[in-house]
Amino acid sequence: MATTIRQVATAAGVSVATASRALSGSAAVVASTKERVCRVAEELDYTPSRLGRSLATGSTGNVGVILPDVTNPFYTSFLAELETVLGARDIGILVGDSHENPELERSLIRRMTGQVDALILASSRLQDADIAMAADRLPVVLANRMLEPGTDCPDRLSQIALDIDPGFTEAARHLWALGHSQIAYVDGPLHSWSGRQKRESLTRVCAELGMSLIISRTEQPDFSGGRESLAGVDTDEVTAVIAFNDQVALGLLSALRDTGIAVPERISVIGCDDSLPNGLAWPSLTTVDSSSRTLGALAAAAILDPLHQRTGTVPSRLIVRESTAQRWGRAATSVHTGTSVVT
Amino acid sequence: MATTIRQVATAAGVSVATASRALSGSAAVVASTKERVCRVAEELDYTPSRLGRSLATGSTGNVGVILPDVTNPFYTSFLAELETVLGARDIGILVGDSHENPELERSLIRRMTGQVDALILASSRLQDADIAMAADRLPVVLANRMLEPGTDCPDRLSQIALDIDPGFTEAARHLWALGHSQIAYVDGPLHSWSGRQKRESLTRVCAELGMSLIISRTEQPDFSGGRESLAGVDTDEVTAVIAFNDQVALGLLSALRDTGIAVPERISVIGCDDSLPNGLAWPSLTTVDSSSRTLGALAAAAILDPLHQRTGTVPSRLIVRESTAQRWGRAATSVHTGTSVVT
DNA sequence: GGAATGAATGAAACCGGTTACATTGCTACT
DNA sequence: AGTAGCAATGTAACCGGTTTCATTCATTCC
Known part of the structure; x- marks a missing residue:
């Protein structure tokens, strides 16, 4: 041959x-x-032959990346960044899509263990114990997830997460400043670590401000999940909605348009990730920026660094665009568009 | 260990x-x-150990997938389908992003050869000879690309392509029926095989109908490339634009909105791939449906079939939505929306 | 001149499986 | 009883590299 x-x-x-x-x-x-x-x-x-070499040296030159949905832009830019940085060092990427399913995720880990040098788990839906077990066998980078504070962390586990707190705090304050007093948050999948972070941030800030917060969720944090999730939002009670991510926000935007509810005049919408090219959404989306590309860059760095930095954090902040405005029902001038909105 | x-x-x-x-x-x-x-x-x-087994048996249980852009929805659904079908058979996927760069594509092939059982090249930007050379070493599935008719095709090369001709023919006739006589086509990257197919289809149909066609191109067939590509379209001459893919169409839509040109009243827009969730674009996009998911399914079948079917084709058709209407300047009733459009 | 030093190279073990071939032991037939 | 035939198992080669250890040979130092 x-x-x-x-x-x-x-x-x-x-x-x-x-x-x-x-x-x-x-x-x-x-x-x-x-x-x-x-x-x-x-x-x-x-x-x-990389196979022969791998067997002899014990290092394969490949890493495994497992994510919940390869079609989600958040993960594709994460993946793209990883591929670019690692590919430049001639490191290959084995990719697995867990479809948000812990069982599938475990079997992907099993398949990859032994043929990769390290594993990158993006938004893992597994329990801490499962993750620790994987990290016992090979270096693991947890991306967009952290172990519970109490857990004793295995040596070869790195944790890279988005610090969404500043961004979400800003988002709530932004809405408060615009006069909103009742807002909704549409959360993501049940076992999402970042979802919990977002819920907790919002709950805390809203309590501080005295703003009422209603939480619903969608198990499918994408465009169609977002469209459906409007059903769980009481559009008579609430004047602003914060979404788990930009895809869900986009779905909300689309469903609101169909329902004839004007954004931002009647309802303000805020997304998360800033994963959309500017101009794709209409009106352009106010969003909490927490770059998944940067997340990918940090994860790649954790792989390449022989010392394996233990933890890393990507900061977040609010980017105000045109999907948020003065609260409906309050005669005022929209701060963003300058158009006049009356009762 | x-x-x-x-x-x-x-x-x-x-x-x-x-x-x-x-x-x-x-x-x-x-x-x-x-x-x-x-x-x-x-x-x-x-x-x-998969490594040991691979070395002994000569089969790795992995396939390589190389595509021009992992963040492009067309390729991510292609990839998702592959991952699902092959993953179910416990086959792993090594993914490589060529960034539309032939040189990079070659080096990815080199890296993967020897550690995968087969290679799937999506929209390869390589020359026929390079592809034939790769197929000499291991089974190759060409997706969204065919070799020149003359080329003698190596044994282990499968070719799966979209037959865009019916869809593009329908698209041109659709515009013709709506009264458009001068249209533009925004093509994709220089070495894109599917781009040539699309150009040729449109050129032929437009000649048949006596419709004038102006062709421009963007090297970056995504949202931002689409936005920029509006500059190459003479919006005074032309009343309809067909785009290389949905991303470019979305960019055009966004740029047209910024310019204050109404879609579909002033200009009709047609995309290609039907890769967007319904409702994401506004107005919803008339598009040539040629499912990249199906492309992925056929590619996966070609991998799994031991006989290796040589060629496969995914049909295409036009899906009429709301981004196309009666030609601007003609008093008439829009066939789709029922709203009246006058000079 | 002889021994110590060290550089270049070769022989063979090893990584973790699979498999061709050899061996053992039992059954069944003449 | 002797042997052909077959099923279960063992021995060892092999896949394609890397690496340890041994060997050879030239140089240098005393």
């Missing part, structure tokens, strides 16, 4: 050991020999 | 050969022995 190192060695008149050394440069080989081996390898179009 | 088959064999008091046979069921092993080996394996939490 493909040329092996033995063929190269024979053709160059050296032993396989010398051929291996000449090609990998791992040990001293006299210049003339090295040159000859390399030339022969070139002629025979030799490419070392 | 991890338990090996030799440890299992020793613990069960059999040879490695028997252990291997008992665990894989490849040959006859007496029931009691088999039961004992399996129980020991269970106790020791043994998982066979």
Whole structure:
């Protein structure tokens, strides 16, 4: 089949050991020999087998990435960043889609363990114990998730998360400043760690401000889930909605448009992630920026760093665009559009 | 580190050969022995090393997928379908993003060859010769691309493409029926095979109908490329635009909105792929449906089928929604919305 | 001149599986 | 009873690399 190192060695008149050394440069080989081996390898179009090398060295040059949904832009930019940074170092990526399913996630981990050098779990829906068990076998990077404070963290586990608190605090204050006093939050899947963070942030800030907060959820944090989730929002009670992510916000926007409820005049909408190219949503979406690209960059850094930094955090902030405005029912001038809104 | 088959064999008091046979069921092993080996394996939490197995059997249980942009929804649904179908058979996916760059694509192929059982090249930007060379080494599935008719096709090359001709023909006729006589087509990257198909289809149909067609292109067939591409469209001359894909159409829609040109009243817009969840675009996008999910399903089938079907085709058709209407300047009733449009 | 030093290379073990071939032991037939 | 035939199991080679250890040979120092 493909040329092996033995063929190269024979053709160059050296032993396989010398051929291996000449090609990998791992040990001293006299210049003339090295040159000859390399030339022969070139002629025979030799490419070392990664399998053979992996078995011998114990390192595969691949990492596994498991995420809940490959079609979600949040994860695709995360993945794109990883692929770019790791690919530049000739590291391959085995990708697995858990479809938000813990059982499937476990079996993906099982399949990958042993053929990758490290595992990156994005928004893992597993329990802490399962994650710790995986980290016992190989280095693991948890992205967009942290273990419970109490848990004793295995040595080879890194944790990279978005610190959504500042962004969500800002978002609530922004709405408060616009006169909103009753808002809704549409949360994501049940076992989402980041969902809990967002709920907790909002709950705390709203309590501080004396703003009423109604929480509902969608198990499917994408566009269609967002559309359906409008049914769970009392649009008579509430004047603003914060969504788990931009996809859900986009779905809400679309459903609101169908229902004839004007955004931002009647209801303000805030997304999360800033994952949409600017201009895609209409009106353009006020959102909590927490770059998944940066998350990917940090995860890649955790993989490449031999010391394996234990934790990392991506900051967040509010980006105000055109989907939020003065509260409905209050005669006032919209701070953003300048158009006049009356009762 | 991890338990090996030799440890299992020793613990069960059999040879490695028997252990291997008992665990894989490849040959006859007496029931009691088999039961004992399996129980020991269970106790020791043994998982066979895919590396060792790959080296011995010559098959890795992984396939490589190379695509031009992991963040493009067209490719992510393609990838998602592949992952689902192949994952169900416990086949792993190594993913590579070529960033529309032939050089990078070649190096990804080089990296993957030898550690995958087959390669899936989506919208490859390589030359036919490069592709044939890859197919000499391992089975290759070309997706969304066909070799030149003349090229002698290697044995292990499958070709799965979208037959966009019916859809694009329908699209042009649709516009013609609405009274449009001057239309524009915004094409994708220079070396895109599907782009050429689309250009050729439109050129042919427009010539038949006597409709004038102006072609421009964007090298970046995504939302922002679409926004920029409006600059290359003479909106005074043309009353309808067909886009390379839905992302570009979405960008056009956004840029047109900014410019204050109403869609579909002033200009009709048609996308391609039907890759957007319904309701995401506003107005909802008339588009040529050519499911990339189906493309993925066919590619997966080509991988799984031991006979390797040589070619497959995904049909296309026009889906009329709300971004196309009667030509601007003609007093008439819009066929779709029922709203009256006058000069 | 002889021994110590060290550089270049080769032989062989090893990574963790699979499998061709050899061996053992039992059944069944003549 | 002797042997052919077959099922269960073991031995060892093999996949394609890397790496330890041994060997060879030239240099340098005393």
